[in-house]
Amino acid sequence: MFSMSAVVPRSLRLLLHGLAPRSPAPPLQWPVRAVIADIRVLGSWGRGGSHDRGWASGANGEGEGEEPEEEELLSAEPLLPTASQRVCVLHPDVKGRAGRTPRHTELQVAEAAALVHALHGWSVVLTLVVPTRVPDSRLVFGKGNFQDLTEKIRGCPDITSVFLNVERMATPTKKELEAAWGVEVFDRFTIVLHIFRCNARTKEARLQLALAEIPLLRSTLSRRSAWLDHEGRGSRYIMGSGESFTELRHRVMKEKEAKIRRALERLRDKRSLLRRQRTQREFPIVSVVGYTNCGKTTLIKALTGEAAMQPCNQLFATLDVTAHAGSLPSRIPVLYVDTIGFLSQLPHSLIQSFSATLEDVAHSDVIMHVRDMSHPNTEQQKTSVLSTLQSLQLPSALLDSMLEVHNKVDLVPGYSPSGSGVLAVSALLGHGLDELKVALEKSVLQATGRQVLTLCVQLGGPQLSWLYKEATVQHVQELPETGAAHVTVIISRAAYGRFRKLFPE
Ligand SMILES: Nc1nc2c(ncn2[C@@H]2O[C@H](COP(=O)(O)OP(=O)(O)OP(=O)(O)O)[C@@H](O)[C@H]2O)c(=O)[nH]1
Numbered sequence: 447m448f449s450m451s452a453v454v455p456r457s458l459r460l461l462l463h464g465l466a467p468r469s470p471a472p473p474l475q476w477p478v479r480a481v482i483a484d485i486r487v488l489g490s491w492g493r494g495g496s497h498d499r500g501w502a503s504g505a506n507g508e509g510e511g512e513e514p515e516e517e518e519l520l521s522a523e524p525l526l527p528t529a530s531q532r533v534c535v536l537h538p539d540v541k542g543r544a545g546r547t548p549r550h551t552e553l554q555v556a557e558a559a560a561l562v563h564a565l566h567g568w569s570v571v572l573t574l575v576v577p578t579r580v581p582d583s584r585l586v587f588g589k590g591n592f593q594d595l596t597e598k599i600r601g602c603p604d605i606t607s608v609f610l611n612v613e614r615m616a617t618p619t620k621k622e623l624e625a626a627w628g629v630e631v632f633d634r635f636t637i638v639l640h641i642f643r644c645n646a647r648t649k650e651a652r653l654q655l656a657l658a659e660i661p662l663l664r665s666t667l668s669r670r671s672a673w674l675d676h677e678g679r680g681s682r683y684i685m686g687s688g689e690s691f692t693e694l695r696h697r698v699m700k701e702k703e704a705k706i707r708r709a710l711e712r713l714r715d716k717r718s719l720l721r722r723q724r725t726q727r728e729f730p731i732v733s734v735v736g737y738t739n740c741g742k743t744t745l746i747k748a749l750t751g752e753a754a755m756q757p758c759n760q761l762f763a764t765l766d767v768t769a770h771a772g773s774l775p776s777r778i779p780v781l782y783v784d785t786i787g788f789l790s791q792l793p794h795s796l797i798q799s800f801s802a803t804l805e806d807v808a809h810s811d812v813i814m815h816v817r818d819m820s821h822p823n824t825e826q827q828k829t830s831v832l833s834t835l836q837s838l839q840l841p842s843a844l845l846d847s848m849l850e851v852h853n854k855v856d857l858v859p860g861y862s863p864s865g866s867g868v869l870a871v872s873a874l875l876g877h878g879l880d881e882l883k884v885a886l887e888k889s890v891l892q893a894t895g896r897q898v899l900t901l902c903v904q905l906g907g908p909q910l911s912w913l914y915k916e917a918t919v920q921h922v923q924e925l926p927e928t929g930a931a932h933v934t935v936i937i938s939r940a941a942y943g944r945f946r947k948l949f950p951e
Pocket residue numbers: 736737738739740741742743744745756757758759760761762763764765786787788853854855856857871872873874875
């Protein structure tokens with residue numbers, strides 16, 4: 447199996463566990479230490495959550511400088527019931543839709559059930575696939591089907607809510623369906639938001655979530671306002687303020703949205719400052735992206751040997767961007783960035799809200815796209831990930847150089863990957879990781895403009911220790927009687943320029 451000591455040097459391992467090394471770290475590791483300090487400042491580690499807290503667990507900077515205003519923004523009431531739910535998954539099977547096959551429908555229903563199971567205490571008690579030609583109509587289904595459906599739902603007293611597997615449901619539709627079926631009705635957007643709410647741990651993830659929830663709060667507010675207006679209460683002015691109750695609530699909502707955006711902007715500024723510092727230190731960043739549950743966290747755990755990471759067989763287990771240090775075959779230190787998983791049919795507004803999190807992907811040196819090859823829908827998942835990446839407007843060079851990693855091949859007997867530049871691994875069993883690291887190193891060297899050079903240096907002088915500090919020393923071959931050595935290093939162009947300026951030939 448995989449050994450942590452083979453990958454990360456001891457002093458770095460101590461740092462990763464939030465402890466200061468007792469002995470001075472070898473020169474190679476100083477940038478790693480600096481970056482760890484930076485990321486602590488960013489405060490990307492959670493509030494007592496159990497997994498994905500990364501290597502700086504216990505050292506989060508969230509409490510520092512937190513404005514009371516931000517705390518208020520984060521402590522809003524949950525939008526969905528927190529109690530257990532017995533759910534009827536209702537999938538509208540739209541006739542005539544391109545790509546509609548029984549298998550495709552089956553997979554969509556399975557994904558909907560997996561979303562429900564991602565919520566603690568929620569279970570699926572009934573699954574219905576109902577054909578419809580009129581998905582955009584107010585009742586989503588034709589009259590006959592709607593009546594049958596209503597009888598089925600009402601006839602099943604176990605059901606406490608219905609999950610209508612559509613991207614987004616209009617407010618009047620929700621109102622009518624709930625009136626007809628006597629239980630709450632949720633769409634994909636609401637369910638995913640609720641999963642996010644349960645899993646979001648960091649301030650940034652929770653602020654982004656609060657922003658994504660605004661449209662939902664608005665529609666709830668509109669419904670309440672309609673009721674108040676109907677009762678003649680919404681239009682009353684409050685204590686001579688010249689503002690009605692409804693107007694006041696809308697204004698409060700607007701102010702809340704603006705405050706969230708400002709708070710996110712502050713975090714974004716902090717992030718970009720840290721990114722600049724990382725760039726100055728020429729620390730390679732590898733972003734790991736992919737469909738939710740494809741094994742991103744498991745792969746990073748296997749590549750870094752970081753025991754604290756806890757992968758989870760659940761959709762959207764990771765919601766916070768965390769960075770994890772590892773090293774490549776030539777001992778180049780590298781930061782792996784674990785990201786939020788993608789899902790098909792996610793409303794654009796939700797992706798937009800989490801775009802700050804995904805900004806780190808745009809600033810990485812290499813992207814690794816992890817795929818679950820054991821999943822029956824792996825091709826559609828790939829398409830969905832690629833189209834989301836396109837929508838993030840990443841630099842084309844970054845997209846072109848993306849590495850595709852075929853994971854979970856242990857579940858696909860006799861699997862052999864097709865296509866060039868594709869690597870097959872089992873992150874869980876540790877298969878194929880050495881080949882993956884070699885390929886990754888090649889990409890990192892290319893993307894960061896690093897080169898392998900053999901330099902002749904005097905052993906008594908300051909050159910060698912400078913190289914240990916600023917580059918990755920591969921090999922030192924002493925030249926007897928000359929007092930010099932041939933030193934093979936991996937060095938960036940900028941660092942080589944500085945070396946030559948300090949130590950001209
Ligand atoms: N059999 C097998 N299972 C794997 C492999 N890699 C990951 N898994 C399992 O897949 C599940 C999801 O793994 P994660 O690493 O949490 O997936 P993720 O992509 O980080 O998921 P999200 O953060 O929710 O998007 C876990 O139960 C893992 O044990 C693999 O190579 N083989």
